[in-house]
Amino acid sequence: MKICKDGRIYGQNNKEAGDHLGILTGCNKERIKEKARIRYLKNRDKIIEKARIYHLKNHDKIKERTRIRYLKTYVKKGHNPNSAASKGKKHWNWKGGITTLSEQIHHLPEYEQWRSDVFQRDNWTCQTCGKRGIRLEAHHIKSFKQILKDNHITKIVEAQMCEELWDVNNGVTLCKDCHELTENYGGKKLEEGR
Numbered sequence: 001m002k003i004c005k006d007g008r009i010y011g012q013n014n015k016e017a018g019d020h021l022g023i024l025t026g027c028n029k030e031r032i033k034e035k036a037r038i039r040y041l042k043n044r045d046k047i048i049e050k051a052r053i054y055h056l057k058n059h060d061k062i063k064e065r066t067r068i069r070y071l072k073t074y075v076k077k078g079h080n081p082n083s084a085a086s087k088g089k090k091h092w093n094w095k096g097g098i099t100t101l102s103e104q105i106h107h108l109p110e111y112e113q114w115r116s117d118v119f120q121r122d123n124w125t126c127q128t129c130g131k132r133g134i135r136l137e138a139h140h141i142k143s144f145k146q147i148l149k150d151n152h153i154t155k156i157v158e159a160q161m162c163e164e165l166w167d168v169n170n171g172v173t174l175c176k177d178c179h180e181l182t183e184n185y186g187g188k189k190l191e192e193g194r
């Protein structure tokens, strides 16, 4: 891997950098990590506020999107969304009301930002096996569900304001295979994040 003077990866194709072909420097992972951390800390309030406004403005749209997604899942699983058994505590996917919130959180701009910050800090490299250029996932070291619980988060706005949830230091880049080996992956995926 070649690193450019501005800290980006030479030739790295990503949303922010495009096909980046800058001036090369020695590999300095620590410096890149620190830079990403500082940028995040500096912009955190802005990011949170932006997300809050986005959410308030698009509340109905987000709700509708979520509803459609759920309907699609119901149909796939052969459940009837309109039957009484499909609602509330009898619902096949009822998990104390946390699932919906978790799903919503995963579609927040903060979540996208957190994920991309974690990837950037880790140089788009799986931190377990060192693979790059494959599908990467951002893993919550302290589980997503635990953070929601500990911070008594029941509303999306509370999630947006929760510092612990968006702490880049609680995230680690893993490839899909390595992610599946973590203890809060798989069956608890919906609740605990990807």
Ligand SMILES: [Zn+2]
Pocket: 126, 127, 128, 129, 130, 131, 174, 175, 176, 177, 178, 179
């Ligand atoms: Zn891996």
